[in-house]
Structures are given as structure tokens and as C-alpha cells.
Amino acid sequence: MDLITIKSLAMMTWKITVNVTSNGQGLYNINSPTPPTAPVLLPIGTTFIAGTADGIDNDGDGLMDEADEMIYYTLKVLHVDCQGYDITVSNAGGIGMGSLASFHIQNKACYPTPYFCNTEDVFCPCTTFDIEVCEYNNAAGSVVPGSIMVDGVPTTVFDAGALGVGPHTIMATFDAGIATTNLVINGVQLGGTMQDALNDPGCKQRLRR
Numbered sequence: 001m002d003l004i005t006i007k008s009l010a011m012m013t014w015k016i017t018v019n020v021t022s023n024g025q026g027l028y029n030i031n032s033p034t035p036p037t038a039p040v041l042l043p044i045g046t047t048f049i050a051g052t053a054d055g056i057d058n059d060g061d062g063l064m065d066e067a068d069e070m071i072y073y074t075l076k077v078l079h080v081d082c083q084g085y086d087i088t089v090s091n092a093g094g095i096g097m098g099s100l101a102s103f104h105i106q107n108k109a110c111y112p113t114p115y116f117c118n119t120e121d122v123f124c125p126c127t128t129f130d131i132e133v134c135e136y137n138n139a140a141g142s143v144v145p146g147s148i149m150v151d152g153v154p155t156t157v158f159d160a161g162a163l164g165v166g167p168h169t170i171m172a173t174f175d176a177g178i179a180t181t182n183l184v185i186n187g188v189q190l191g192g193t194m195q196d197a198l199n200d201p202g203c204k205q206r207l208r209r
Contacts, residue, residue, distance in 0.1 A: 010070035014048040018088035027085040028078040048073035084108025110137035114174035141176035176203035
């Protein structure tokens with residue numbers, strides 16, 4: 001999920017005027033069905049919600065939908081992992097068009113997709129190796145200390161001889177840090193105090209094999 005926020009004059013109408021779609025790229029409805037069902041594309045003309053009615057603490061003062069949040073316009077959306085979106089928004093044709101403006105907004109993000117690098121095979125009883133975690137999308141992060149376990153016992157070593165014949169469960173937690181908010185319109189940083197970002201639990205992925 002992305003939360004796109006525009007900060008401008010009050011009493012405007014901001015809409016999507018271009019939504020580029022190609023190879024999974026596009027901006028989609030927040031209420032789209034769960035994958036693998038295809039998401040619902042946001043149509044041209046989709047309107048941003050005024051900051052006085054979006055249920056978000058846009059200015060970070062602990063209160064929502066205040067009169068002084070009339071300068072914010074928000075839209076909660078979905079985009080396909082590692083594909084992203086490319087849209088143009090404009091206040092043309094709506095109230096506030098006396099200060100006509102349009103902006104090009106792009107974003108692309110990949111959630112961490114960690115995997116065990118060396119546990120794909122059936123092993124001989126004499127096999128011993130260090131358990132390693134890799135990441136498909138090259139996300140910056142690390143394995144949480146003490147989170148690697150074999151059959152519930154913390155260890156970084158897979159010792160087939162000690163474990164014995166049969167299936168065994170390996171688990172680990174990969175931590176790519178805290179998800180951050182990027183509030184940039186036309187190259188200008190506007191801050192990062194939105195309620196959703198403050199409540200974000202981070203980018204931890206639990207592996208099990």
C-alpha cells in the first residue's frame with residue numbers, strides 16, 4: 001500500500017490524469033481483491049480525498065480531519081511489488097483551477113523476499129554446514145540474531161548427523177528495517193509524519209523450511 005499526499009492550497013480538486021500501465025506497472029484500487037486475482041486499476045479521473053475527510057493525521061499533531069488539514073489531499077493505493085507506478089495528477093477542471101498545476105509521481109518498491117541459500121537438497125548424515133539466508137530483491141537487511149532455529153532450537157549450523165534421518169524445520173527472521181514514508185511532490189520534500197507511517201511495524205519476514 002502507498003499513501004500519496006499532495007500539499008497545496010485549500011479547496012482544490014486533485015485528480016489522476018495519467019495512469020501508465022505496462023508489465024504489471026500501474027496504480028490500483030486499495031480495495032482490490034487478494035492475489036492471485038488481478039488488482040483493479042484506478043481509472044483516469046480518480047479524485048484525491050481532502051485532508052479534512054481522510055481519517056489521517058496529516059500534520060502530525062495527534063488529531064485527524066481538522067480544518068487546518070484542508071491543504072492536504074490524500075489517496076490510498078496499491079501497486080505491484082517491484083513494478084511500481086507512474087502517474088500524473090492535476091487540479092485542472094476542478095475548483096481551484098485558477099492556480100492550475102500538474103505533477104508527475106512515480107514510485108517503485110520491493111518487499112524483502114528472503115530465502116535459505118543452501119537448504120534445498122537432501123543431505124547425507126555426514127553433512128554439516130552453516131545456514132545462510134539470501135534475498136531475491138537485494139534488500140538491505142540482516143538476519144535477526146538468535147532467530148535461526150532448527151526444530152525450534154537456536155543454532156546457525158545444520159548438522160545432519162546430529163539431527164538424524166527425517167524432515168527437520170529450519171526457521172529464521174530477516175529484518176530489512178523500518179518502512180519509511182516518502183513525501184515528495186515535484187522534487188520538494190514535505191515531511192514524513194503521516195499516521196500510517198508512524199504505525200508501520202517494519203519490514204520483517206519470517207522464513208520457514
